[in-house]
Amino acid sequence: MSKSGALSAIRHHAKVRFTHCRLRSRLRLYSDLFLHDMGATLADDIEQGQATGSEFRTIATLRVSERPHFLHNGRATTLQEADTGARGQGAAAARNFEALSQPKEKELLAFLNCI
Numbered sequence: 001m002s003k004s005g006a007l008s009a010i011r012h013h014a015k016v017r018f019t020h021c022r023l024r025s026r027l028r029l030y031s032d033l034f035l036h037d038m039g040a041t042l043a044d045d046i047e048q049g050q051a052t053g054s055e056f057r058t059i060a061t062l063r064v065s066e067r068p069h070f071l072h073n074g075r076a077t078t079l080q081e082a083d084t085g086a087r088g089q090g091a092a093a094a095r096n097f098e099a100l101s102q103p104k105e106k107e108l109l110a111f112l113n114c115i
């Protein structure tokens with residue numbers, strides 16, 4: 001996968017910038033905060049608000065590397081597992097991640113480790 005392909009997938013997580021009214025500082029959440037159907041593999045069959053049993057909201061991936069586990073049920077213990085675990089609407093991103101060359105994968109993980 002090309003660098004621009006990987007980076008365009010990252011942009012999905014980078015759409016939202018919050019402006020704090022008083023401090024006027026910008027906080028990059030690296031999330032679109034939307035609900036996405038992640039498919040049967042990640043489904044917990046719990047309907048919550050507008051979310052069906054296989055829909056989850058992209059949480060802020062800001063400081064994601066500081067978390068001990070990932071995804072809504074904590075099933076992923078490494079960023080690689082979190083990146084490849086997506087199905088449904090996230091399946092293409094997971095496939096793209098798996099297709100990355102080692103240097104490009106390293107580059108993406110370095111990015112996730114520094115945000």
Ligand code: HEM
Binds near residue numbers: 059064
């Ligand atoms: C290179 C592209 C992508 C990367 C590196 C990436 C990375 C990640 C990571 C690390 C998490 C776990 C966050 C945590 O639990 O703290 C996550 C969760 C999630 N991502 Fe992505 N993501 C990518 C693309 C996408 C795309 C294209 C979609 C949807 C169309 C998506 C939807 C989601 C959702 C809904 C979650 C939460 C899933 C759950 O809680 O089970 N991601 N992503």
